[in-house]
Amino acid sequence: MSELPKGGTFLFGQTDPQSVFTPEDFTEEHKMVYRTALGFVNDKILPVMDDLEAKKEGLNRELLLMAGELGLLGTDVPEEYGGFAMDKISTSIVAECMGRAGGFAMTHGGQTGIGQLPIVYFGTHEQKMKYLPGIVSGEKVTAYALTEPGAGSDALAGKTWAVLSPDGKYYILNGTKQFITNAGFADLYIVFAKIDRDKFTGFIVEADSEGLSTGPEEHKMGIKGSSTRTVILEDVKVPVENVLFEIGKGHVIAFNILNMGRYKLAGNAVGNCKFAIELSAQYANDRRQFNQPIAEFGLIKEKLAEMNTRTYIAESMVYRTGGLLDQMMHTLDLSGPDSGQVAAKGIEEYALECSMNKVFATEVQGYVMDEGVQIHGGYGFTSEYTIERLYRDCRVYRIFEGTNEINRTVITSTLVRRGLKGDIPLKEAIEGLRARLASGIGPRQNEGELVQAAKDMLLLSLGVGIDKYGQGLLKHQEIVGKIADMAMLTFGMESGWLRAQKALANTGEADARIKLNMARVFINSAIGTIFNLAREVLAGLASGEELAGLLADLQKLCQYTPSNTIAMRREIAAAVSAAARYVA
Known part of the structure; x- marks a missing residue:
């Protein structure tokens, strides 16, 4: 291997x-x-x-x-x-x-x-x-109690505290946790509290502990079928043997668990998108206007094709990352008593990919649900049709397991920090790009070369940012967010293209045709977005003659003839309508 x-x-x-x-x-x-x-x-x-x-x-x-x-x-x-x-x-x-x-x-x-x-x-x-x-x-039933009224994205700022009892047998916990899923019927909670007000630590707390109570159910926009409550801890005694991992190492638990949480959330979003496509395609086939199904109208075809295409890219990213996680597990020695910690450390290697999956898939989900409502027209705005619930339910996906803004900072900071430490060959790749620019880069000939163009534009932007600010680049969040978007789109482009190429080699062009079309549609769309993001980043980092030179380099990196994505979308939409569901 x-x-x-x-x-x-x-x-x-x-x-x-x-x-x-x-x-x-x-x-x-x-x-x-x-x-x-x-x-x-x-x-x-x-x-x-x-x-x-x-x-x-x-x-x-x-x-x-x-x-x-x-x-x-x-x-x-x-x-x-x-x-x-x-x-x-x-x-x-x-x-x-x-x-x-x-x-x-x-x-x-x-x-x-x-x-x-x-x-x-x-x-x-x-x-x-x-x-x-x-x-x-x-x-x-279990629940995870990390968030507090004053500590959401900044989870380590939580105020819940724990003190050791005089007899040394218990920790006594006090504080309030907010927005806790499953809180209404949980039997135990994973609770984070600061021992002596500074040692952030995890605890396993049983729900029937004296002093533990929950507030009323939150009245939420969506996901109404789940329980979300405040958890109140008033002098709750937790046996010392229920300390989780090591005292003062609660952040290690929290951050490592979030990696898998983000990855699984992306999987949820993909399944949610497929359901919405199924509902929308069936409705478009059945709904008739001007004496024909609305699925036959060009603008509805475009919606169905784009919903399916973006879902295909998200699905490709999720299972590509799942494959990497599986391969990682096979390289680890999980036979010892610390096997769980070894596994969590292995998963951490792909923290960047987990965050990219989470942000991309949940934002695709938002797009797909919105277009699903639009295809349903006025009926989509009524609770009679399932798409209305899906639209409400999906909104929270961009908020929990770390907001998409927090995850964007994770993506860029991981790239920059690992690159500056030499853990990944970022500096070498930037120097290699500059050498290629000096010797000349011709027009890109196909979608595979456009994937490389996307990587090059990202490296150009990162190189200028690191030259100007070093690790201080991470303080400039607007630039950090745009670089994260470029990385995410590039990973999506490549994941969809690799999947299509693998299918082409394994099953032939006829079977791979829809995948190839979807990969090409997405790449041709995303490359322009990446170009514009890079232009904004460079303008935020340079000016005058330096900026003019950088923009000329950027233009060299993104020379290509666009493909006929309109025709490809029509073909994708025809397949979706014929199947009345997601296709790949």
């Missing part, structure tokens, strides 16, 4: 399409997981969605038990603790299928992600034995 690429190194060279994992590589086991998870959502969740939205007492717990019986709560848990120790592709599949489950997707995510993984990765053997089997079966 070729050497495992480091996080962020997609920027520095060519990737072999055969080395990238795609949904076309699903094994029979993966397909079985997909059928099981999708069947559960379609058969058990969607028929009771109105009851979930009305917060019918006990329904979420009942559904979690059903999910536990099907093995949908333990994909990331070792078999020793009642789980199934599945690969990250299986985990991704479950997350994707849950994406159409409305508020229950949050209930499930709280149970299997941020509420479970702190124990999986950082718990002691005794803690895992005590809590994980019940979480995997659904008999115990």
Whole structure:
């Protein structure tokens, strides 16, 4: 097997399409997981969605038990603790299928992600034995209590504190946590508090502890089927054996858990997009105006094609990253008592990719839901049609697991810091680009070369920023955000193109045609966006003759003849309408 690429190194060279994992590589086991998870959502969740939205007492717990019986709560848990120790592709599949489950997707995510993984990765053997089997079966519901009224994105600024009892047997916790998913019916919480007001530490807190209470349910715009409450801690005694990991190392837990949380959220978003495409394509086929289905009108075709294309790119990114995470797991020694921490450290290598997935997929989701409502017209604005709920539900995805603004800073800061430390060959790539510019770069001949153009424009922008500010570039958030967008779009362009090229080599042009069209449509669209972003960044970093020279270089990097994306979109839309669902 070729050497495992480091996080962020997609920027520095060519990737072999055969080395990238795609949904076309699903094994029979993966397909079985997909059928099981999708069947559960379609058969058990969607028929009771109105009851979930009305917060019918006990329904979420009942559904979690059903999910536990099907093995949908333990994909990331070792078999020793009642789980199934599945690969990250299986985990991704479950997350994707849950994406159409409305508020229950949050209930499930709280149970299997941020509420479970702190124990999986950082718990002691005794803690895992005590809590994980019940979480995997659904008999115990868990929640993650990090956010506070005054500490959202700046989570480490939390005020909840803990002091050791005089007899040394307990920590006594006081504070308030806000916007806590599953809080209304959780049996245990992963709570973060500062010991002696400064040592940020994780605790496993049982819900029946004296002094622990919850506020009323939040009245939310969407995901109404999930429970979201304030958690109040008033002199809550937590046994010292329920300290999670090490005192003062709570930030290690929080940040590592967020990596997987962001990745799984991107999977949710992809599944949500596929559901909206299915609803919209069926509606467009059935709805007639001017004596023909609206699916036959050019502007509706364009919407369906673009919804499908952007979802294809997000899906390609998610499963490419899942493949990298799986490969990483195979390189690690997970046999020791600290195997969870080893796994979390391995996942951290792809923190940049996890953040790119989260931002891109959730923003595609917002676009797809908006266009879905538009295709439904006035009916899309009524609760009679499911697309109205999907539109409301999707908005929060850009806020939790780190806002998209925070994740944009993660993307750029990870690239810059790893590059300046020499962990990735950023400085060498920038120097190589400058040498190529000096010797001359001709017009780009195809979409594969446009992917390289995107990388080059990003490297040009990063090079100028680092030359001017060094690591201080990270203080200029407007520039940081634009560089993150360039990186994200470039990763999306390449992921979609590699998937299409792999399909072309493996199954031939006829079978790969829709994938090739979607990759080309996205690349031709995104390259212009990246060019404009780079122009803004350069204008923010330079002026006068220096800027004029940089803009001339930028123009050299982005010479190409655009493809006929209008014709390609028509072909994509025809396939979507014929199938009445997402196609790839």
